[in-house]
Amino acid sequence: MNEGGAAIKPVTVYDIAREANVSVATVSRVINNTAPVKKSTRERIMELIAKHQFQPNALARSLYKKETGMIGVILPDITNPFFPEVLAGLDQEARSKGYTFFLCDTVSTNGDSAEQYVRESQYLSILMEKQVDGIVMIGGRINLAKPSKELIGEVVEASKRVPLLLINGNLPGEGMTRVYADELEGAELATQHLIELGHERIAFVGGYKHMSNTVQRIKGFVRTMERSGLQARKEWIMDGGFSVESGKAFMNRMLALPERPTAIFCANDLVAIGVMKAAHKAGIRVPEELSLIGFDDIPYASNSIPELTTVSLRCYDVGRHAAELLHQMITKSKVSKNTKIRPELIVRESTARPPARTETASESTIEIMLKNND
Amino acid sequence: MNEGGAAIKPVTVYDIAREANVSVATVSRVINNTAPVKKSTRERIMELIAKHQFQPNALARSLYKKETGMIGVILPDITNPFFPEVLAGLDQEARSKGYTFFLCDTVSTNGDSAEQYVRESQYLSILMEKQVDGIVMIGGRINLAKPSKELIGEVVEASKRVPLLLINGNLPGEGMTRVYADELEGAELATQHLIELGHERIAFVGGYKHMSNTVQRIKGFVRTMERSGLQARKEWIMDGGFSVESGKAFMNRMLALPERPTAIFCANDLVAIGVMKAAHKAGIRVPEELSLIGFDDIPYASNSIPELTTVSLRCYDVGRHAAELLHQMITKSKVSKNTKIRPELIVRESTARPPARTETASESTIEIMLKNND
DNA sequence: GTGAAAGCGCTAACAC
DNA sequence: GTGTTAGCGCTTTCAC
Numbered sequence: 001m002n003e004g005g006a007a008i009k010p011v012t013v014y015d016i017a018r019e020a021n022v023s024v025a026t027v028s029r030v031i032n033n034t035a036p037v038k039k040s041t042r043e044r045i046m047e048l049i050a051k052h053q054f055q056p057n058a059l060a061r062s063l064y065k066k067e068t069g070m071i072g073v074i075l076p077d078i079t080n081p082f083f084p085e086v087l088a089g090l091d092q093e094a095r096s097k098g099y100t101f102f103l104c105d106t107v108s109t110n111g112d113s114a115e116q117y118v119r120e121s122q123y124l125s126i127l128m129e130k131q132v133d134g135i136v137m138i139g140g141r142i143n144l145a146k147p148s149k150e151l152i153g154e155v156v157e158a159s160k161r162v163p164l165l166l167i168n169g170n171l172p173g174e175g176m177t178r179v180y181a182d183e184l185e186g187a188e189l190a191t192q193h194l195i196e197l198g199h200e201r202i203a204f205v206g207g208y209k210h211m212s213n214t215v216q217r218i219k220g221f222v223r224t225m226e227r228s229g230l231q232a233r234k235e236w237i238m239d240g241g242f243s244v245e246s247g248k249a250f251m252n253r254m255l256a257l258p259e260r261p262t263a264i265f266c267a268n269d270l271v272a273i274g275v276m277k278a279a280h281k282a283g284i285r286v287p288e289e290l291s292l293i294g295f296d297d298i299p300y301a302s303n304s305i306p307e308l309t310t311v312s313l314r315c316y317d318v319g320r321h322a323a324e325l326l327h328q329m330i331t332k333s334k335v336s337k338n339t340k341i342r343p344e345l346i347v348r349e350s351t352a353r354p355p356a357r358t359e360t361a362s363e364s365t366i367e368i369m370l371k372n373n374d
Numbered sequence: 375m376n377e378g379g380a381a382i383k384p385v386t387v388y389d390i391a392r393e394a395n396v397s398v399a400t401v402s403r404v405i406n407n408t409a410p411v412k413k414s415t416r417e418r419i420m421e422l423i424a425k426h427q428f429q430p431n432a433l434a435r436s437l438y439k440k441e442t443g444m445i446g447v448i449l450p451d452i453t454n455p456f457f458p459e460v461l462a463g464l465d466q467e468a469r470s471k472g473y474t475f476f477l478c479d480t481v482s483t484n485g486d487s488a489e490q491y492v493r494e495s496q497y498l499s500i501l502m503e504k505q506v507d508g509i510v511m512i513g514g515r516i517n518l519a520k521p522s523k524e525l526i527g528e529v530v531e532a533s534k535r536v537p538l539l540l541i542n543g544n545l546p547g548e549g550m551t552r553v554y555a556d557e558l559e560g561a562e563l564a565t566q567h568l569i570e571l572g573h574e575r576i577a578f579v580g581g582y583k584h585m586s587n588t589v590q591r592i593k594g595f596v597r598t599m600e601r602s603g604l605q606a607r608k609e610w611i612m613d614g615g616f617s618v619e620s621g622k623a624f625m626n627r628m629l630a631l632p633e634r635p636t637a638i639f640c641a642n643d644l645v646a647i648g649v650m651k652a653a654h655k656a657g658i659r660v661p662e663e664l665s666l667i668g669f670d671d672i673p674y675a676s677n678s679i680p681e682l683t684t685v686s687l688r689c690y691d692v693g694r695h696a697a698e699l700l701h702q703m704i705t706k707s708k709v710s711k712n713t714k715i716r717p718e719l720i721v722r723e724s725t726a727r728p729p730a731r732t733e734t735a736s737e738s739t740i741e742i743m744l745k746n747n748d
Numbered sequence: 749g750t751g752a753a754a755g756c757g758c759t760a761a762c763a764c
Numbered sequence: 765g766t767g768t769t770a771g772c773g774c775t776t777t778c779a780c
Contacts, residue, residue, distance in 0.1 A: 010535075012757055023767045028759055035760095038765060053531065058503040059442070060757035063433045063772045070504075073477075079462050079673065084452045091452070091479050100500060103447075103477040105465050126474060129432040130444075157427070161384075244677055273677050280679050299453065300674050303618055303647050305654050386773055397751045402775055409776095412749060434773035438756045 011052040020045050031056055062131065071326065072102040072127035074120055076139035079107070080242075081298040082268075082315060086138060086167060089319025097327050102127060106140055117141050117151060124158050134163040134326045142169030145212045163329035167322050168313070170212065177329060179321045179339035181313040183213050186343035187220025190265050190293045190311050193345055195228050198353045199263040199291060203236035205250040205275065206267025214239060214267060217295065221265055236261055247274015255282055262291065262354035269294035269301045272308055276350070287352035297346050306349035314341050385426040394419050405430060436505065445700065446476040446501035448494055450513035453481070454616075455672040456642070456689060460512060460541060463693020471701050476501060480514055491515050491525060498532050508537040508700045516543030519586045537703035541696050542687070544586065551703065553695045553713035555687035557587050560717035561594025564639050564667045564685050567719055569602050572727045573637040573665060577610035579624040579649065580641025588613060588641060591669065595639055610635055621648015629656055636665065636728035643668035643675045646682055650724070661726035671720050680723035688715050 013031075017024045022041055029035045030045045037045075048054070062068040071094060075083045091101065104123040108115035120140050127135055135158065141151045152171050158164055159176060166178035194202050204221045207214030218237060225232040235257065238250050247270065254260055255278075266272035272294035276286055284290050286306055294301055297312035318341050328335045387405075391398045396415055403409045404419045411419075422428070436442040445468060449457045465475065478497040482489035494514050501509055509532065515525045526545050532538055533550060540552035568576050578595045581588030592611060599606040609631065612624050621644065628634055629652075640646035646668035650660055658664050660680055668675055671686035692715050702709045 010757090013759095014757080024758080025760080025768080026766060029766085032759080036765070041765085055499060055503050057437070057505060057757050058500075059433050059437045059505050060772085061759070063431070063437055063757085063774090064759050066772080068433070070476075077462075078452075078458045078465070081455060081458075081673075084455075084458055087477070088451075088453050088479070088481070091477075091481075092483065100504070101477045102444075103461070103465075103475045105462070107462070107465075109466065123474075125429060126432075129429050130474070131431060131433050277677065277679060299455075300677070303651065303674070304677070305651060305679055384773090387775095388773080398774080399752080399776075400750060403750090406775080410749070415749085431773050434756085435775070436756090437758090437773085438775050440756075 010057070011054045013054075013056070016045060016048050016052065016054055020048050066131075068131050068133055069098050069100060070102060070130065070132045071099045071323075072104055072123070072130075072132045072135045074104040074106060074123050074127075074135065074137045074140070076105075076116060077107040078103065078105045080270075081300060082296055083138065085298065085315035086319035086322070089316035089321075090136065090323045091319075093320040093323035094327070097323070099133070099323075099327075102130070102132060121154055124154060128158060128162055132162065133330045134165065136165045136167055136322055136326060138167035138169065140169075142166050142171060143211045143213055145210050145215050147171065163326060165322055165326045165329065167318060168213070175337060177325065177335055177337050179318055179325055179341065181315075181318055181341045181343050183216035183343075184220040186295065186311040186313065187217040187265075188224045189343060189345045190295065191221045191224035193309070193347065193351065194263045194265065194291060194293060195224070195230065197263070197291065197351060199261075200230055200354075201236075201259075201261040201263070202230070202232070203238070203254065203261040203264045204232070204267070205238045205254070205264055206246065206271035207239050207242060209239045217267055239267070242268050242270060244270050244274040244277070247271035247276075248278040249274075251275040251278030251282070262289075263351070264290065264292055266292065266294050269296045269298045269308060269310055272310070272350070273300070273304060276304060276308075287350050289355055291351040291354070293351055297344075301346070302348065304350075309348045309351040310346050312344040312346050314344060317341055384431070385428045387428075387430070390419060390422050390426065390428055394422050440505075442505050442507055443472050443474060444476060444504065444506045445473045445697075446478055446497070446504075446506045446509045448478040448480060448497050448501075448509065448511045448514070450479075450490060451481040452477065452479045454644075455674060456670055457512065459672065459689035460693035460696070463690035463695075464510065464697045465693070467694040467697035468701070471697070473507070473697075473701075476504070476506060495528055498528060502532060502536055506536065507704045508539065510539045510541055510696055510700060512541040512543065514543075516540050516545060517585045517587055519584050519589050521545065537700060539696055539700045539703065541692060542587070549711060551699065551709055551711050553692055553699055553715065555689075555692055555715045555717050557590035557717075558594040560669065560685040560687060561591040561639075562598045563717060563719045564669065565595050565598035567683070567721065568637045568639065568665060568667060568725065569598070569604065571637070571665065571725060573635075574604055574728075575610075575633075575635040575637070576604070576606070577612070577628065577635040577638045578606070578641070579612045579628070579638055580620065580645035581613050581616060583613045591641055613641070616642050616644060618644050618648040618651070621645035621650075622652040623648075625649040625652030625656070634664075636663075637725070638664065638666055640666065640668050643670045643672045643682060643684055646684070646724070647674070647678060650678060650682075661724050663729055665725040665728065667725055675720070676722065678724075683722045683725040684720050686718040686720050688718060691715055 013024045013027045017027045029037050030042050106116045106119040141147050156174050166176050168180045222232040240246055272292050279286055279290055286292050294308045294310035297310045301308040301310045321339055325335055387398045387401045391401045401419055403411050404416050480490045480493040515521050530548050540550050542554045596606040614620055646666050653660055653664055660666050668682045668684035671684045675682040675684045695713050699709055
């Protein structure tokens with residue numbers, strides 16, 4: 001019964017022109033307001049347009065004008081709350097300039113990151129074929145600490161053909177235009193906060209050491225610790241994921257250790273939530289017995305109990321700046337290659353002074369922890 | 375220094391053809407594998423394509439072929455975790471069929487829903503002008519219990535021109551194709567669960583009564599209560615939002631009531647989280663003193679402490695089915711107009727048997743509640 | 749197996 | 765003010 005598709009045959013400028021007894025040029029002129037047209041004919045044409053609900057074919061227009069008003073966004077996983085936030089910023093700013101977005105999610109069905117990179121490559125091609133005015137990449141290969149030559153090459157090549165902007169990542173030495181949150185400063189902020197609270201035994205968990213953001217965060221952590229004469233212990237620096245699940249795993253690994261930290265700096269909020277859950281399960285109270293600080297300030301960070309202290313990467317602002325910059329690139333104005341956004345410490349409820357340290361108390365705590373750790 | 379834009383002048387089939395000493399037709403043939411070409415010339419052409427990194431202009435191709443491989447998705451707010459989930463499903467299925475997505479976020483900067491509808495209209499036009507192969511709408515006007523004639527008309531009109539699919543909403547009487555989660559059954563599932571746990575005093579909070587999803591959920595709630603001989607009290611049915619903030623407000627209103635329920639059915643998970651936070655602040659333990667059930671099963675539902683019992687609307691599946699269906703509409707096959715997805719009860723930790731009811735205990739609880747409620 | 753040419757729907761010189 | 769026409773880059777008959 002239902003034919004699904006559209007039935008109406010499309011109206012073109014020619015149809016309008018014919019019916020109005022003018023040439024297509026005149027129709028085009030009134031559509032685009034690109035030259036004066038006699039009032040009476042203009043009105044006649046307007047009426048026809050309304051009558052037929054004429055909508056100019058943007059494909060044809062773009063083909064001629066060589067601009068599409070489309071921007072492609074390549075990201076790793078729209079399901080990760082981090083990305084919608086930057087998308088929202090991007091959108092808000094770009095929308096006002098008349099752009100629409102291609103959403104290119106490179107999430108791999110099997111969790112294989114190689115697959116993710118081939119998808120990035122595919123989307124890069126597709127976007128260029130579709131003649132987008134610009135591309136923004138976020139996450140994925142541009143976050144690799146040591147991206148391969150091929151992975152780099154593709155992006156560099158693309159950036160020669162279309163304005164391309166990197167968010168929160170980099171291809172070192174390639175001079176790409178990028179806007180990014182200062183990971184290093186963020187990590188320092190977080191670590192400093194814990195130190196000021198009186199913590200000395202601090203762990204860092206989460207992320208992947210092969211990713212530059214993790215490297216940066218760890219670097220900021222270690223540096224700040226040392227600056228305060230504190231030691232960043234090897235066995236208290238764990239990587240292996242950005243997810244809630246990995247957070248739980250980290251905490252459970254922590255519980256098995258002979259000694260435990262009084263505070264944990266988590267590579268992102270998702271990990272922090274996982275840690276919090278595992279801690280809760282083990283009967284460890286946050287923040288009384290264990291302080292937790294996250295990273296990113298995703299919307300959910302303020303929804304947990306206790307609410308998560310974290311470092312805001314100001315994704316929304318990053319997104320807005322990115323859109324602004326990309327627009328400049330598209331309109332061929334000079335742009336500054338590096339736009340750094342300063343992160344912000346958001347103190348909520350998951351951090352507090354460390355518990356008073358009596359040897360017996362500490363030991364009994366460990367005992368309890370071990371018992372609860374299934 | 376940086377010119378931002380692309381510098382390379384684009385290569386066309388003509389360039390390739392000239393250099394290969396063939397006609398553009400032949401080039402086109404090897405690109406699309408649309409007719410046999412002598413092996414030697416094919417190889418020559420392939421080499422040239424690789425050498426120049428030639429990428430066919432999809433605009434031109436689409437202009438001729440009248441298909442773009444683009445699908446537009448109009449949604450209210452990408453920042454709401456509900457939507458990325460259905461997007462992911464949509465994407466996974468559509469990607470395999472070669473579609474790419476336009477993301478059209480209609481979020482209004484000032485929270486004005488009239489503005490949101492304007493944006494929906496704009497996007498509807500833009501998408502049609504850009505010649506998308508199909509459009510899916512989710513949220514916004516299609517969730518209105520009583521949408522205006524104009525609001526309806528635009529969508530119906532659009533659906534005559536391009537395959538258009540509604541997710542989790544409807545324009546009653548217009549015979550639109552849609553895929554949706556069964557709100558009614560979901561609400562029944564939730565209510566039934568609470569009743570089976572032994573609850574008799576159950577509240578429903580959240581949503582907007584002018585939205586059909588809320589109407590459905592309340593209907594399912596009331597119906598199930600009555601079916602069990604229980605009363606759905608007027609003062610325990612509150613609407614006014616789908617956000618965490620509104621959830622807090624609901625709980626605080628609840629605390630001010632002379633009598634309180636032992637369980638609350640929240641219109642969605644975000645509201646449930648808000649309720650949980652306010653309850654926690656008031657010193658009410660979930661689920662020991664108050665059972666909470668959410669709706670949607672957003673990713674965060676399993677991250678709260680306690681983890682949220684909820685009803686999964688199976689967004690991901692909804693998204694997948696939607697993509698499947700839209701593809702059928704695009705390829706002109708007959709499609710069933712209504713695809714209903716059955717929701718699923720997800721029992722986690724926020725629901726339990728109601729507290730033993732002794733008059734004194736109940737009263738002292740209320741006293742505490744009032745004290746803590748700032 | 750290959751080429752010539754028309755045409756997708758629009759815009760913008762360039763004439764008048 | 766308005767019309768004619770040449771593209772934009774591609775695909776596809778229809779000849780050969």
